[in-house]
Amino acid sequence: MAEAPRRKRRRTLVALGSALAVLSPLAYLWATSLVPGEYSAMEMGYVDNGGGPAHAGDHQEHGQHGRSVAELRGPDGKPDVDVTVTARKEKFTLASGQTVDGFTLNGSSPGPAIRARLGDLVQVTLVNESVPEGATLHWHGIDVPNAEDGVAGVTQDSVAPGKRHTYRFRAEQAGTYWYHSHQVSSEQVRDGLFGTIVIDGPAPVRDVIAAIHTYDDRRSINGHTGQSRLELPAGTKVRVRVINTDNAVIRTGLAGATYRVVAVDGRELRGPTPVSGAGYLLPAGGRVDLAAVVPSDGSALRLDAGSAATSLLIGPRDSRVPAVGLSAENVDLLSYGTPAGDLGFDPERADRRFEYRIGRRPGFLDGKPGLWWTINGKLMPDVPMYMVSEGDVVRMRITNTSGQAHPMHLHGHHAIVLSRDGVASSGSPWWTDTLEVGDGETYEIAFLADNPGIWMDHCHNLPHAKEGLMTHLAYTGVTTPYRIGGQHHNEPE
Ligand code: C2O
Numbered sequence: 001m002a003e004a005p006r007r008k009r010r011r012t013l014v015a016l017g018s019a020l021a022v023l024s025p026l027a028y029l030w031a032t033s034l035v036p037g038e039y040s041a042m043e044m045g046y047v048d049n050g051g052g053p054a055h056a057g058d059h060q061e062h063g064q065h066g067r068s069v070a071e072l073r074g075p076d077g078k079p080d081v082d083v084t085v086t087a088r089k090e091k092f093t094l095a096s097g098q099t100v101d102g103f104t105l106n107g108s109s110p111g112p113a114i115r116a117r118l119g120d121l122v123q124v125t126l127v128n129e130s131v132p133e134g135a136t137l138h139w140h141g142i143d144v145p146n147a148e149d150g151v152a153g154v155t156q157d158s159v160a161p162g163k164r165h166t167y168r169f170r171a172e173q174a175g176t177y178w179y180h181s182h183q184v185s186s187e188q189v190r191d192g193l194f195g196t197i198v199i200d201g202p203a204p205v206r207d208v209i210a211a212i213h214t215y216d217d218r219r220s221i222n223g224h225t226g227q228s229r230l231e232l233p234a235g236t237k238v239r240v241r242v243i244n245t246d247n248a249v250i251r252t253g254l255a256g257a258t259y260r261v262v263a264v265d266g267r268e269l270r271g272p273t274p275v276s277g278a279g280y281l282l283p284a285g286g287r288v289d290l291a292a293v294v295p296s297d298g299s300a301l302r303l304d305a306g307s308a309a310t311s312l313l314i315g316p317r318d319s320r321v322p323a324v325g326l327s328a329e330n331v332d333l334l335s336y337g338t339p340a341g342d343l344g345f346d347p348e349r350a351d352r353r354f355e356y357r358i359g360r361r362p363g364f365l366d367g368k369p370g371l372w373w374t375i376n377g378k379l380m381p382d383v384p385m386y387m388v389s390e391g392d393v394v395r396m397r398i399t400n401t402s403g404q405a406h407p408m409h410l411h412g413h414h415a416i417v418l419s420r421d422g423v424a425s426s427g428s429p430w431w432t433d434t435l436e437v438g439d440g441e442t443y444e445i446a447f448l449a450d451n452p453g454i455w456m457d458h459c460h461n462l463p464h465a466k467e468g469l470m471t472h473l474a475y476t477g478v479t480t481p482y483r484i485g486g487q488h489h490n491e492p493e
């Protein structure tokens with residue numbers, strides 16, 4: 001009689017044991033995936049020196065204990081451009097009339113179009129009136145000093161409601177850029193916390209800014225859904241600055257006349273040839289400048305954002321919609337334009353070589369089971385921290401076998417595209433800060449490490465970054481006093 005309970009107990013224990021044997025590796029994986037409530041970006045993952053030395057040369061580091069991000073500020077002096085931008089959480093009306101419940105900057109979204117001239121000292125003060133989670137401003141594509149980069153928890157604390165923060169930087173490269181919050185960016189950018197910034201070159205051109213954004217499933221250009229119109233006389237030479245502020249690639253291009261792709265990500269292309277009817281695949285976060293002449297045959301230029309359904313007609317008052325739209329072809333920057341000799345550094349003499357392999361696998365991300373993005377086979381937070389020293393020539397190979405495309409964005413630097421899938425770049429030097437890496441593709445890029453700091457290097461499909469497709473490029477000897485999480489609730493993604 002006493003046999004039964006004992007056997008039962010034993011059976012229970014065996015069952016428990018085998019459950020544990022199955023569960024404990026899972027429990028272990030779960031437990032090790034947990035991200036602490038507060039941590040430093042510097043503690044994230046593991047150091048990858050890319051074959052270079054672990055420390056900066058003795059001449060650099062002797063007698064100093066490194067530099068703090070907080071010291072890497074923009075210049076002092078009287079600003080040439082001085083803008084105050086007030087962020088609010090509120091209902092607002094799109095330029096085309098629909099109501100959106102989201103975020104505004106100075107009462108609208110997109111926020112103010114900031115303009116500077118080459119060489120200007122730009123000062124922008126962010127006032128957070130009512131964004132409950134806090135906010136920041138990141139200058140997407142402008143290689144500002146690190147303390148001005150606007151990443152909550154890495155280069156500053158998130159700006160709480162009632163607080164303000166001033167950004168200062170020199171406008172060193174003419175081109176098309178944008179700015180957006182880098183606090184809870186996957187939600188704040190989607191819901192409107194962004195604007196455009198253009199740096200004019202020595203010879204300003206007639207330009208049109210076209211910021212594409214989808215508000216609540218309604219795609220718009222400068223806040224206009226559907227087809228909108230901009231009046232310009234026939235014969236006007238125009239540069240259309242197209243900015244993709246969404247999370248996925250958008251096919252753009254000009255119909256109605258031939259055009260040239262004159263700049264990408266704030267860098268001029270060399271020897272741009274006329275494009276007739278082809279489209280251009282603009283990565284999320286990326287910018288492209290398209291140059292054309294407003295036709296004199298009664299037709300307008302039509303800029304498409306994904307399709308003609310969301311487009312901007314540019315031409316005289318009664319100009320027609322162009323008879324022929326974009327063809328199925330796309331401009332390929334790998335072979336577009338004319339090569340140039342000197343890049344300013346030699347990618348063949350790299351001091352560091354990194355792999356940025358994007359994959360996907362089941363696992364736990366901060367305790368949550370799912371199918372998550374991996375970098376070099378690892379899940380956030382166990383991702384590589386790419387270490388460089390100032391002056392290094394850096395090569396990076398980005399491969400993607402994750403099943404989806406990723407617009408990869410490196411802060412603080414522009415990289416040159418060397419090759420795609422083993423085919424060397426044969427066109428204009430192609431400098432980029434936001435590179436679409438399609439599923440199955442491999443890109444080799446190179447850059448000069450000339451901007452010390454701790455820089456995010458992430459997917460600009462912002463929900464992907466939140467899902468772990470993010471890491472940092474860090475300079476030896478640079479530290480950050482800011483913390484992710486913690487009392488300021490810093491949450492860059
Ligand atoms: Cu446009 Cu890390 O950002």
Ligand code: CU
Pocket residue numbers: 405406407459460461464465469
């Ligand atoms: Cu992605």
